[in-house]
Amino acid sequence: MTISEFGRRTGLSHKALRLYDVSGLLTPAQVDPANGYRWYTEEQLERARRISVLRQLDMPLATITEVLAGTDEEALIRLDRWWAAEEATTAARRATLQYLRDRLARTGTSGLTPRPVHTRDVPATKIASIRAETDQQQLIGVIVSCTDEIMTYLHKAGATVTAGSWVIYHGAVTPDAQATVEVCVPFGGLVDPDGRIGIRVEPAHHEAYCTITMDECAYPRIMLAYDLVFDWVRANGIPDAGPPREVYFANCQSIPRDEPAVDIALPVHNRKP
Structure with missing residues (x-):
């Protein structure tokens, strides 16, 4: 199918598909040597849709490549590992935000209560x-x-x-x-x-x-x-x-x-x- 048809069925833009081609994440099944037109197959639809969903999670392209590199079981492990890291980062950012709010509101102390070494x-x-x-x-x-x-x-x-x-x-x-x-x-x-x-x-x-x-x-x-x-x-x-x-x-x-x-x-x- 053409890049336009493939993009319509996967929800990916021409720009995104070209980027995934250059990065090696989703290479067309065939490229016409005369005009450079990209052609895709039905078998590539699932991979493209997975890429689209992972990008909606703001997963970096390098991480997507790792997630999709092996079996579905391996992909699940890598996905869960990445998401746990994202949640931990969000929790740390929330604590940092509260620290800054305390400083701006002058409601906190030095930021760390006294404790022994x-x-x-x-x-x-x-x-x-x-x-x-x-x-x-x-x-x-x-x-x-x-x-x-x-x-x-x-x-x-x-x-x-x-x-x-x-x-x-x-x-x-x-x-x-x-x-x-x-x-x-x-x-x-x-x-x-x-x-x-x-x-x-x-x-x-x-x-x-x-x-x-x-x-x-x-x-x-x-x-x-x-x-x-x-x-x-x-x-x-x-x-x-x-x-x-x-x-x-x-x-x-x-x-x-x-x-x-x-x-x-x-x-x-x-x-x-």
């Missing part, structure tokens, strides 16, 4: 991890999707997830600049690396930390928790010993957003008594 020893831990580049806007989605990807792989491999997860910041993630983050999930059992999922041992260390809620985890309020930990470390004259991290309690997404759910932690040198 503690220290603890963390044993060497076997982890599965994914490293990814992200900026502040995409951060929550990256954390959620990578955590789900690792969890799914570990469960399929017969491993046991032994605790909550954490995210190590190997650089400063800001609204204007990307940096490397490492999403880590501890586990027990024998598991091989797979694709971008690496397996390693996180070294034993001593760390300083404070605990915050999921609402307080939203940017920029979370930066106040980081300030609290870093200021405590400096005030006590303790050198830091590694990159900062956010340690998420097990099933933290199901914890009420105003209850403790995340530790903001910084590895430090242990001062012997």
Whole structure:
């Protein structure tokens, strides 16, 4: 069928179909070498309609390509993973909006109620991890999707997830600049690396930390928790010993957003008594 007929039956414009052709997402079954006319087949209708629906969800083209790359079962897993990341991002944005409203209305305090900074020893831990580049806007989605990807792989491999997860910041993630983050999930059992999922041992260390809620985890309020930990470390004259991290309690997404759910932690040198 012609591009006009195909567009009518799928609800896609000529511009969209040309874009999907260039991107490799939906290539015409045939292109006339003489006049460049594009022709499509009945078998391409379902894929085109799925693309149209996914675009209505504002899914990026690169993600649509991943979702439609395999079987329907694999597509469902990728779709659910992406949507969970979108919902987590929306919740974080809502908390950020409330923070800003409080500041503008002058009804809040400093944005973070006083709380203690503690220290603890963390044993060497076997982890599965994914490293990814992200900026502040995409951060929550990256954390959620990578955590789900690792969890799914570990469960399929017969491993046991032994605790909550954490995210190590190997650089400063800001609204204007990307940096490397490492999403880590501890586990027990024998598991091989797979694709971008690496397996390693996180070294034993001593760390300083404070605990915050999921609402307080939203940017920029979370930066106040980081300030609290870093200021405590400096005030006590303790050198830091590694990159900062956010340690998420097990099933933290199901914890009420105003209850403790995340530790903001910084590895430090242990001062012997």
